Amino acid sequence: VLTATGAFIYFSQKDLYPGEQLDQDPKKKTIVVLGNGWGSTSFLKNLDNEEYNVVVVSPRNYFLFSPLLPSVTVGTLEARSIIQPTRYITRHKKRKCAVYEAEATDIDPVKKTVTFKDASETNETHKEVTIPYDYLVYGVGAENQTFGIKGVKEYGCFLKELKDADRIRRKLLDCLETASFTGQSEEEINRLMHMVVVGGGPTGVEYAGELHDFLIDDLRKWYPEIADKLRITLIEALPNVLPAFSKQLIEYTESTFKTNKIDVMTRTAVKDVGEKSVIVQDANKNTHEIPYGLLVWATGNTARELSRKLMGKLPEHQTNRRGITTDDHLRVAGAPEIFALGDAVAGQYAPTAQVASQQGVWLARTLVKMAQAEKLKEELNQMRATGAEPADVERVVKKLNRVADVPSFNYSHQGSLAYIGSEKAIADVPFFNGSFSSGGVATMLFWRSAYISTLYSLRNRTLVMADWAKVKLFGRDVSR
Ligand code: NAD
Known part of the structure; x- marks a missing residue:
């Protein structure tokens, strides 16, 4: 009991007083994460964000442990027992993240921007903002299917x-x-x-x-x-x-x-x-x-309105009405800077929490590797410009090849x-x-x-x- 209590107290301390974080850095690339369900939250949890500025946009400011939701409907569990504020996760990241409680309304895959509006229930004006992204993590989920049945x-x-x-x-x-x-x-x-x-x-x-x-x-x-x-x-x-x-x-x-x-x-x-x-x-x-x-x-x-809008902008690549089509590296067909995961994707996998969270882990690792590859490329350019030893250049090339070789996403059921x-x-x-x-x-x-x-x-x-x-x-x- 003493150990259990001790562990609990230790956890609360860390939870209440997260440590110092690095500031956002305009020289680093920006990842905008849409949604905070299974896919996006797993991505955020697993991402080492030292090399990225991260912005999270979602109309609710918490993660919901959906498998236990039926228990809340009859009072077996209390609602607050199965949610976790997204800021608990972002506040423990290496570099500061921005979290906006807002609903994404539009994505421009050519200009690489995302538009979102404040989801506040009290602020009537619902301010709309457009921000640029280098990479977009698209984890907005899906909406309830009604088959157009009245009522x-x-x-x-x-x-x-x-x-x-x-x-x-x-x-x-x-x-x-x-x-x-x-x-x-x-x-x-x-x-x-x-x-x-x-x-x-x-x-x-x-x-x-x-x-x-x-x-x-x-x-x-x-x-x-x-x-x-x-x-x-x-x-x-x-x-x-x-x-x-x-x-x-x-x-x-x-x-x-x-x-x-x-x-x-x-x-x-x-x-x-x-x-x-x-x-x-x-x-x-x-x-x-x-x-x-x-x-x-x-x-x-079924697919959300936002997904349909995005698919409408990529008509040659997005033809599956059930949702977003991606390649085996989770890149949206027709917009390779957008990675889609979870229920928003219509692919070979069932729309389950398990698939989404594994995709989140894979994507977090992949984006870290991509940042490492960028750094190595810069290093190589400098070495070549300054006439470095061929053996040293060869060593960096080998390292770059290793990092740049990202295996495709594979689901393990x-x-x-x-x-x-x-x-x-x-x-x-x-x-x-x-x-x-x-x-x-x-x-x-x-x-x-x-x-x-x-x-x-x-x-x-x-x-x-x-x-x-x-x-x-x-x-x-x-x-x-
Ligand atoms: P689902 O798509 O799995 O099932 C919906 C069912 O509704 C279908 O069997 C369909 O035939 C039936 N249906 C559709 N229209 C109907 C109508 N008009 N009248 C009568 N029946 C109709 O939906 P779900 O249960 O919400 O699950 C969604 C996804 O989430 C699935 O991939 C599922 O595996 C996953 N999920 C898993 C768990 C778990 O593993 N415990 C729990 C919840 C959801």
Whole structure:
């Protein structure tokens, strides 16, 4: 305990009082980093920025540990436990970085400039600024896919940002309180107590699992009169949920959901969304109306407006409508000074946190190598100008060749994990030449420890573990 406390105190000191930093240097190249999600944050964490001026632009000033976001919607975790201010990272870099809470609105790949506007909620003027870049790290992610279905944005809740989780939590509790209100009709209670999740990818499945835990652990305690009326329905257009997982884990998830009384409607697509009901079409092309109290929309991602705008400026190179096309060195096709990573890219990799963070690490190392190569080139020019010994020149040339030889980005899949409720998780982990699938309580412990160790800071790890302990002891907080 003493050691643990000691370690914690040591960490806090360092965290509160970061050391001296070098000033920005106009002679150095400027890297503008757009976004602070998995890709950009991993890049920032791993970059040795001695040779660069770094400017970070993102509409939110923190990194969000998105895999644990479903837990925030029912109060298993507190929102602040899974975020980390970006300034905590930049303040510990060798050279000072500029961080702007702003939304990028335009990129000019010819003039090499980026335009952004202040994302302040209080400042009405929203000042717009254009700055030049030498390299642009494009990690803006993607936005929620609605397939143009009417009513989704208005009545559905997405599960991407912190504000989405907060909105779901408020709506869920509003449904429970309204259903408990005196004199409600049976029909209205049934509607309010029906929670519908659209999309059977990992997001939808994890959300349905968390909701089930909330029902079992807390609803029966705090809302005993209506608890048994809660129904959870997961609607998926394809023949099964979790298409990216192994057959065995799909079956395990579907049977766990059956036991947990989560209705899974496969081969069913939502066609229209109203304020209180959705219209679905089943495999036989018949349509039905399903009343709901809370609607969570988790049907995947699509390219952001900014990405479409950038692609429109490079029409010969950017033809994939799903997102940005890059080469195997993450350079945007048609704009080699822009490196794109994470969900903004439509390529051979799935849009996952794991891919984005590995790309961030690779890019940080690559840009350091590029700076080293520039320095060596300058050194060579000087040596040649001053007539240095051929052996010395040869030595520097060899060094330059070594540094300039940057291997392409290669993704190494470490496995997929998902929490499915009732203290069970599933894992698809590569194992020698095959893959190892497992599901159950032991996997849940593995899921917890894997997520705890991937959390970026000791502060977040402590907060998440404390939240888990708190919920075990006192249950979830149902205040709205
Ligand atoms: P997804 O794209 O994986 O799944 C969306 C699902 O919605 C699809 O199966 C699709 O068939 C279904 N769908 C689309 N339109 C529909 C409609 N109108 N009616 C009914 N169903 C419809 O989306 P996601 O779950 O948000 O995941 C996005 C990415 O993030 C994926 O690459 C995923 O692997 C990753 N992710 C991973 C984890 C994890 O590993 N634990 C968690 C969350 C997200």
